[in-house]
Amino acid sequence: MGASSGLPRPVGPVPGTGKEVAALSRGDSRSGRVSLKDIADELGISQTAVSFAINDRPGVSEETKRRVKQAAAKLGWSPVYAAQALGSSRTMTIGFAPSRESTGMQDESFMLHFMAGLHASLSPKGYGLLFRPCTSLREEQSVYRDWSRRKRVDGVVLVDLRDNDPRPDLVTRLGLSAVLAGGPDPTGQVPSLSIDDSRTMGMIMRHLLERGHRRVAYVAGDPSYGYSRARMDYVHAMVDKGTLESAVVEFTDFESERAVRSTLRLMASAEPPTAFIYETEMLASASLRALAKHMVETGEGRYPDDLPAIVSIEDSFVCESAYPSITAVHRDAVAYGAKVANLLLKLLSGEEVSGDRRVLAPKLVERESTAVRP
Incomplete structure (x- = not known):
């Protein structure tokens, strides 16, 4: 395709795909967008090295990664997620569809802080959080089927494991990457991370x-x-x-x-x-x-x-x-959410993730309500 086509040029691979994505260079009169080539020219290194550093891939040193990210911040570079979506099968979106009674979610500060923790880990990696509260387990399962059919999300976070819970088997059959906050999953199909509240x-x-x-x-x-x-x-x-x-x-x-x-x-x-x-x-x-x-x-x-x-x-x-x-x-719900999101990101990047791990032992905060003996 010649330059007269008006299409942007490829500048680097999408993380984990090896495919090229499109962006406009800093010199393009239409947007002035900073490209990976601009960063490479700034540092005197190859575009490939810049791409590896930006995406935290092996093949470049930690010092190079540091220099590239500093230069990217200085020049005002940002990833082009629309182009990534066109150039890969990823949506850069994580689904979260907990089932609660209609008023349950607004009353649960733990869950709201947990979601803030999810976002804190997902956002720096370019992922968005798609929140879809459900009023029943049946509705929640329907949402997963819909997301899978429409390829709406890259993975999902499950919470509140139940007796004979059908969700681990469902998301596995649908091909949805998933992690469980809580657990462990007795079927062993979904890796889990739980707060160590056994005591x-x-x-x-x-x-x-x-x-x-x-x-x-x-x-x-x-x-x-x-x-x-x-x-x-x-x-x-x-x-x-x-x-x-x-x-x-x-x-x-x-x-x-x-x-x-x-x-x-x-x-x-x-x-x-x-x-x-x-x-x-x-x-x-x-x-x-x-x-x-x-x-x-x-x-x-x-x-x-x-x-x-x-x-x-x-x-x-x-x-x-x-x-x-x-x-x-x-319990530190924000830290817990961040750790759960990190576990899912590892799974999405192809790392070996399995089993159940327990983190963040809770502590008792003594206040006035138990100060007096009976």
Whole structure:
């Protein structure tokens, strides 16, 4: 194709494909776009070396990569993603379609921070995050089928592994690259990265036992989630061993109103729990507010002195701003999201990725809600 065609010229390979992509040189009157050749001329090296350095490919030294990236920033170079899409099979997009109740996502600060972490790792590599919240597992699976059919995304992030979860097998059959936040996947089809919260409930229970609590209620989320079942089993085992006098588990499907009803009903029983453990900060804060309102309106107990101990298994500003402030398990959701995204990027680059790894052991942040003994 001659120069009179008006088409841009090829300047370098798309990462991982070896195919050429098009861009306009800095001297082009239509856009003034900086090309890889401009960077090469600036440094006196080949365009191939610049391309390898820009895309973090082997074949050039770390010093060359550093010089190239500095020159690229100085000249104002940026990748042409539209041209990349034309020159390769990649979309430079990662899909995230968690299934939640219609109001669930807006109430979960952990998930929002997790998404920020995903973006923090994906964005520097030129990937966008396609967020498509779903209201059911069936809808989520339908989204994956649609994305695969239309070649809409390069890979997906799965969360909230369930019993007999159909998603690992589905994305494998669809040919979608995927990683699981949580897990591990019992089928071994999808690599996973999970927060090491195997000792979370034990950490909470030790804290409560030290403060004299022997009657405990666990106000959980969804019984189909593996982590909820594991925590429930831990609490029941402590009763079996005689460590706890009694333990009650109530599932709420993450609905605050159900958590409030459970809390008020249990507190009205003959021997109410002296401590409540809530799956999320929203369940905890809604129940705390309901208890305070009940005490003030009925005169049953003194607020806040006669409140039960309260612990949330998720932490956020909600726990800090409540009165009394709520003791909570803190996990760095942004760092977790970034690590999950990095695992998927390795998978997409052809690296060997398998099995399950655990990271980011959580810690208990002690606040006012567990400061007083029963």
